[in-house]
Amino acid sequence: MEQKKLKNNRLDLAGQQYGILTVMQSSENIGIRTAWLCQCDCGSTTIVKTVDLRRGKVTSCGCRKKTNGLLQMQYIDGTCIEMLKSTKIRSNNKSGYPGVFYDSKSSKWRAEIMFQGKRYCLGRFNNIIDAIANREEAKEKLHNQFVRKHCNCQDERNTMEENKNED
Numbered sequence: 190m191e192q193k194k195l196k197n198n199r200l201d202l203a204g205q206q207y208g209i210l211t212v213m214q215s216s217e218n219i220g221i222r223t224a225w226l227c228q229c230d231c232g233s234t235t236i237v238k239t240v241d242l243r244r245g246k247v248t249s250c251g252c253r254k255k256t257n258g259l260l261q262m263q264y265i266d267g268t269c270i271e272m273l274k275s276t277k278i279r280s281n282n283k284s285g286y287p288g289v290f291y292d293s294k295s296s297k298w299r300a301e302i303m304f305q306g307k308r309y310c311l312g313r314f315n316n317i318i319d320a321i322a323n324r325e326e327a328k329e330k331l332h333n334q335f336v337r338k339h340c341n342c343q344d345e346r347n348t349m350e351e352n353k354n355e356d
C-alpha cells in the first residue's frame with residue numbers, strides 16, 4: 190500500500206494495521222515524535238509514536254505483551270516449585286509430605302493416614318506422586334465419610350425426636 194503524505198509532510202498511517210493495532214487518526218506529538226491514536230483488537234485505544242509503529246516495536250496497546258509475560262511467569266513459577274520439591278526429596282529422602290514416607294527396605298513410597306487415632310496403611314508405591322495421590326484420596330474419603338456419618342447421626346436423632354413428639 191502506498192503511503193499518502195499529509196499537508197505538513199507527515200506520513201499518513203490512518204487505516205494501517207500494525208500487529209493487532211489499527212491506526213485511527215493522528216494524535217498530538219509525543220515529544221518531538223509524531224504519534225497516532227490506535228485501536229487495539231482488545232478494545233482499548235492507545236497512542237503510539239510513528240517510529241514505534243513502523244519499526245514493529247509496538248504491536249498492541251500493551252495487552253498482548255502483558256499476557257505473554259504473565260504466562261511466562263506462571264511457567265517459571267511452576268518449574269521452580271517442581272524443582273524445589275524434587276531437590277527436597279532427593280536431599281533427605283523424605284517426601285516433605287505428611288503421611289508419605291520413603292521405605293528404604295523396599296525402595297518404595299509408603300502412604301498412611303491417621304484418622305481418629307487409628308493408623309491406616311494405604312500401600313506402597315514406586316512413585317511418590319502415586320503415594321501422595323492415594324493419600325490425598327484417602328484423606329478426602331475419610332473426611333467425607335466422617336462428615337456424612339456425623340450428619341446422618343444428627344438426622345436420625347432429629348427423626349427419632351420427631352417421632353417421639355408424634356406419640
Ligand SMILES: [Zn+2]
Nearest residue numbers: 229231250252
Ligand atoms: Zn490491547
